[in-house]
Amino acid sequence: GFTRVFRYTPGKKDWMANGLPIEGEEALIQRAGDFARLDVPTCSLTERIGEVKERIQKAGWDSCVVTYEDRVVLGLLRPEALNVNPQDTAEQAMESGTRTYRLNVPLEKPMQYMQKMVVDSVVVSTSDGKLFGVLKR
Numbered sequence: 001g002f003t004r005v006f007r008y009t010p011g012k013k014d015w016m017a018n019g020l021p022i023e024g025e026e027a028l029i030q031r032a033g034d035f036a037r038l039d040v041p042t043c044s045l046t047e048r049i050g051e052v053k054e055r056i057q058k059a060g061w062d063s064c065v066v067t068y069e070d071r072v073v074l075g076l077l078r079p080e081a082l083n084v085n086p087q088d089t090a091e092q093a094m095e096s097g098t099r100t101y102r103l104n105v106p107l108e109k110p111m112q113y114m115q116k117m118v119v120d121s122v123v124v125s126t127s128d129g130k131l132f133g134v135l136k137r
Helices: 012-017 024-028 049-058 079-083 108-117
Strands: 064-067 073-077 100-102 121-125 131-136
Touching (some): 064 131, 073 121, 108 121
Parallel strands (some): 100 121
Antiparallel strands (some): 064 073
């Protein structure tokens, strides 16, 4: 009786990693995407640290996600990276290859990582690497 049926070719895991609606027992699990803050400041590779620092502090943040077109995550400027030469670019100061978590990862995994690595936050992204938000401890 269904007239509009679609097949999501990438599969169930990819569906969940992109934060799309789920049902059943899987829907009861607390996940990284459920608690990620979406109001994350971003910057480009070429922006100067001085400009970025001023902008994110005004927004009440102490870090910034470095992104490319379509919000693809390239790196992270943690608080210590913002205390370098203000004329340096985000590319020069960023933590590249930043660990990210998909939206569907159970909440305890990124929380354990933050505790072990003594960091305040982790980046949450979609399965294709696009910024979703930041999970803060």
